[in-house]
Amino acid sequence: MSLLAVERIKLLSTRSPWWCALVALALTTGFAALVSATLSDASGLTVALTQTGSNFGLMVVMVMAALAITTEYRFGTIRSTFQAVPNRSLVLLTKTTVVALLAGVIGELAAFGSWGVAKLVQPASDLGLDSAAEWRQVAGTGLIYALAAVVAVAVGTLVRHSAGAITLVLIWSLLVEKMVMLIPKVGGDIYRWMPFNMAGHFQSSGLSSGGDGTNPAGDMPLGPWASLGYFAAFAAVVMTVALVVTHRRDV
Amino acid sequence: MIEAVGLTKRYGRTVAVDNLSFTVKPGRVTGFLGPNGAGKSTTMRMILGLDRPDAGRVLIDGRPYRELDRPLRTVGALLDAKWVHPNRSARAHLQWLAKSNALPARRVDEVLELVGLSGVAGRRAGGFSLGMAQRLGIAAALLGDPEILLFDEPVNGLDPEGILWIRQFMRRLAAEGRTVFVSSHLLSEMALTAEDLVVVGRGRLIAQCSTAEFVDNASESSVRVRSPQLDRLRTALLHKGFTVHTEPTAEGNALVVSAATSDQVGEIAAAQGVVLHELSPQRGSLEEAFMQLTSDSVQYRTDVSPVAGDGAAQNDRLVPAGK
Amino acid sequence: MNLLAVERIKFFSTRSPWWTAVTALALMLGMSALFASVLEPDQLAVPATQAGYDLALVVVMVMATLAITTEYRFNTIKVAFQAEPRRTRVLLAKTAMVALVAGVLGEVAAFGSWALAKVIRPAADLSIDSGTEWRQVAGVGLVWALGAVLAVAVGALLRQTAGAVTLLLVYALLVENLVGLIPEVGPDVQRWLPFTHANHFVRGTGGQPAGAEVASAPPFGPWGSLAYFAGIVLAVLVIALVTANRRDA
Numbered sequence: 001m002s003l004l005a006v007e008r009i010k011l012l013s014t015r016s017p018w019w020c021a022l023v024a025l026a027l028t029t030g031f032a033a034l035v036s037a038t039l040s041d042a043s044g045l046t047v048a049l050t051q052t053g054s055n056f057g058l059m060v061v062m063v064m065a066a067l068a069i070t071t072e073y074r075f076g077t078i079r080s081t082f083q084a085v086p087n088r089s090l091v092l093l094t095k096t097t098v099v100a101l102l103a104g105v106i107g108e109l110a111a112f113g114s115w116g117v118a119k120l121v122q123p124a125s126d127l128g129l130d131s132a133a134e135w136r137q138v139a140g141t142g143l144i145y146a147l148a149a150v151v152a153v154a155v156g157t158l159v160r161h162s163a164g165a166i167t168l169v170l171i172w173s174l175l176v177e178k179m180v181m182l183i184p185k186v187g188g189d190i191y192r193w194m195p196f197n198m199a200g201h202f203q204s205s206g207l208s209s210g211g212d213g214t215n216p217a218g219d220m221p222l223g224p225w226a227s228l229g230y231f232a233a234f235a236a237v238v239m240t241v242a243l244v245v246t247h248r249r250d251v
Numbered sequence: 252m253i254e255a256v257g258l259t260k261r262y263g264r265t266v267a268v269d270n271l272s273f274t275v276k277p278g279r280v281t282g283f284l285g286p287n288g289a290g291k292s293t294t295m296r297m298i299l300g301l302d303r304p305d306a307g308r309v310l311i312d313g314r315p316y317r318e319l320d321r322p323l324r325t326v327g328a329l330l331d332a333k334w335v336h337p338n339r340s341a342r343a344h345l346q347w348l349a350k351s352n353a354l355p356a357r358r359v360d361e362v363l364e365l366v367g368l369s370g371v372a373g374r375r376a377g378g379f380s381l382g383m384a385q386r387l388g389i390a391a392a393l394l395g396d397p398e399i400l401l402f403d404e405p406v407n408g409l410d411p412e413g414i415l416w417i418r419q420f421m422r423r424l425a426a427e428g429r430t431v432f433v434s435s436h437l438l439s440e441m442a443l444t445a446e447d448l449v450v451v452g453r454g455r456l457i458a459q460c461s462t463a464e465f466v467d468n469a470s471e472s473s474v475r476v477r478s479p480q481l482d483r484l485r486t487a488l489l490h491k492g493f494t495v496h497t498e499p500t501a502e503g504n505a506l507v508v509s510a511a512t513s514d515q516v517g518e519i520a521a522a523q524g525v526v527l528h529e530l531s532p533q534r535g536s537l538e539e540a541f542m543q544l545t546s547d548s549v550q551y552r553t554d555v556s557p558v559a560g561d562g563a564a565q566n567d568r569l570v571p572a573g574k
Numbered sequence: 575m576n577l578l579a580v581e582r583i584k585f586f587s588t589r590s591p592w593w594t595a596v597t598a599l600a601l602m603l604g605m606s607a608l609f610a611s612v613l614e615p616d617q618l619a620v621p622a623t624q625a626g627y628d629l630a631l632v633v634v635m636v637m638a639t640l641a642i643t644t645e646y647r648f649n650t651i652k653v654a655f656q657a658e659p660r661r662t663r664v665l666l667a668k669t670a671m672v673a674l675v676a677g678v679l680g681e682v683a684a685f686g687s688w689a690l691a692k693v694i695r696p697a698a699d700l701s702i703d704s705g706t707e708w709r710q711v712a713g714v715g716l717v718w719a720l721g722a723v724l725a726v727a728v729g730a731l732l733r734q735t736a737g738a739v740t741l742l743l744v745y746a747l748l749v750e751n752l753v754g755l756i757p758e759v760g761p762d763v764q765r766w767l768p769f770t771h772a773n774h775f776v777r778g779t780g781g782q783p784a785g786a787e788v789a790s791a792p793p794f795g796p797w798g799s800l801a802y803f804a805g806i807v808l809a810v811l812v813i814a815l816v817t818a819n820r821r822d823a
Contacts, residue, residue, distance in 0.1 A: 166743070
């Protein structure tokens with residue numbers, strides 16, 4: 001438990017997590033406000049539409065998570081950390097837990113914040129969370145943010161370099177997965193199994209409008225909860241690789 | 252010649268440099284003395300045009316730094332030895348600097364030779380020890396063969412060998428007729444190298460004078476006297492209004508007369524017909540002079556003396572003014 | 575001229591430019607090789623050889639950002655401004671140097687990708703005949719150079735690697751796409767966003783960037799789009815120069 005406290009102190013005593021959290025919330029709720037304010041007809045506003053800015057928050061949260069570990073390498077504090085607790089896996093897992101928890105909280109705040117802002121801007125709209133799909137879309141955001149943070153911490157641990165890690169996670173999630181679709185013949189099949197596409201499917205499956213409501217790859221192979229499981233498994237694999245590599249190499 | 256007039260720099264609510272005016276004359280080593288956080292580095296950055304003063308100005312040979320053409324030929328500076336890209340070789344670091352002021356490429360090898368880094372010129376600067384980094388910084392400062400040199404805390408963190416090397420190097424530069432402006436919080440170091448001093452505390456000028464003058468003016472001079480008729484002498488001195496205290500020594504008790512000269516004490520003794528075994532003027536050290544002058548200018552106070560009923564004063568202790 | 579030489583020495587005496595340049599080149603060539611091997615010769619056309627252009631552009635922008643933010647991180651910018659107090663000159667020389675490298679790299683990558691595809695599929699018709707095809711290949715270097723200028727400017731403004739890289743990537747890859755989703759006004763706004771125009775210049779109206787929502791018809795032709803992109807890049811650069819001159823190094 002004391003390790004959790006250590007990592008909590010480390011994370012929250014620097015400025016970048018606060019900045020990132022603030023930016024993530026501002027971008028998601030701001031975009032929801034923008035989207036709902038530009039709609040002239042309140043009935044056009046759906047729960048899915050309020051969550052279109054979700055990816056903004058996701059990217060910022062991943063940057064926050066990557067920085068949580070790469071700054072330790074940059075400032076050499078990782079040495080003091082491993083000196084204080086030689087069990088490196090334990091240290092990294094604790095850090096991952098704390099970062100993922102914070103990411104999850106940011107996700108819930110961002111999602112319900114966006115939904116609430118939209119309701120405020122268009123009071124006449126029907127934004128009741130009636131179906132399971134709508135609940136999943138809003139409340140599921142925290143789960144996706146948390147798992148994506150795990151991926152980012154793992155990548156940061158492997159790359160040990162802020163610019164490199166940020167570039168990698170952003171390019172991968174925003175561009176590479178979609179570019180796979182461009183590959184003739186097999187592209188679509190591969191894209192269906194891409195982790196961030198699976199994450200998106202978990203959030204938006206069963207909803208028609210907004211975001212990636214209709215998956216450009218066509219029918220997804222798994223249902224929403226299985227997709228979440230797939231994304232979680234992906235995060236676990238990357239994390240395991242990071243743990244093994246960290247265990248083997250010199251600090 | 253460096254002239255600062257009314258230099259002021261604020262960071263938020265903190266005044267780092269407060270209406271600071273001083274002159275650094277050519278052909279001498281001038282020490283820039285003050286405790287940590289007194290505004291020395293900020294002043295150096297303003298001299299080099301890196302930070303903009305909020306008020307006042309600083310001129311190099313009559314011109315602001317930003318108007319100098321090829322400034323490295325006029326002013327060389329070492330503000331921080333770590334201002335190097337860690338993955339760049341020492342030679343590459345000097346090469347780009349030389350190129351920027353149209354200095355010949357051979358000058359790079361000359362200064363590397365001068366500071367004794369020729370053997371490691373191809374190694375990445377990030378792997379240098381502090382002493383080596385400091386030498387690289389000095390090499391960079393000397394690139395343009397400038398008449399004016401600025402060094403910010405050049406001996407900080409160096410081992411004795413490195414300190415000796417830098418000390419000799421600065422004396423050599425001064426002997427060549429250059430103007431050397433060197434900051435330090437190490438007073439003993441200044442006493443050894445600087446002829447003139449600019450003393451600051453909390454961003455304000457405390458004194459500008461020669462090192463000897465600074466000590467003379469600032470420290471209270473006292474006289475130590477020993478005599479077989481010590482009681483008579485003490486009575487006479489007290490009668491004349493001097494402050495006296497007794498100091499035990501190996502040769503029996505001595506008197507220390509504060510704020511007096513040996514002439515005054517000698518004359519009083521003669522008038523009383525007192526035999527003297529010792530009459531020696533006691534000069535304060537630079538440290539004492541410095542402590543006395545800057546005692547209320549130290550930014551980071553460590554004297555924990557809470558004032559009863561005064562919450563504000565309590566909060567002040569140990570709290571840095573911050574940057 | 576000296577200042578350009580200075581920036582050349584600085585740029586090539588550290589490792590990150592080499593890493594990023596090699597990565598960008600490899601991505602371009604790799605995508606081209608992938609497309610050439612998967613597509614039948616009769617389907618393979620010139621645009622497919624440049625499929626990796628926007629992916630590699632992102633890497634080039636990271637390279638350009640690092641060229642300026644590492645100067646701030648390691649404080650060498652202070653040494654540079656000490657050696658040349660006219661900051662505009664220092665920053666313009668760096669911008670020119672980085673843009674030049676990005677441009678040359680872009681041409682090498684574009685023609686290299688094209689040649690690689692030709693080697694893999696000699697039977698495919700990959701001749702560069704029309705003005706459009708020339709633009710699709712040779713235009714890559716122009717867009718990379720302008721993208722690099724934008725990245726240097728943003729880096730000079732933020733002075734911080736993580737922030738600048740995040741801003742550039744999230745903007746280029748996400749913001750411009752999501753703007754299109756704003757109801758009613760979205761597509762109209764998207765028509766005027768800079769990277770939409772950069773893509774329009776290289777790919778023309780037919781080829782939208784990967785995964786992008788289809789925007790409304792662009793307001794200019796391809797060359798007008800390039801000029802528009804350049805205009806926005808220059809505006810950001812001017813803001814960066816003014817800011818750098820005003821604040822403490």
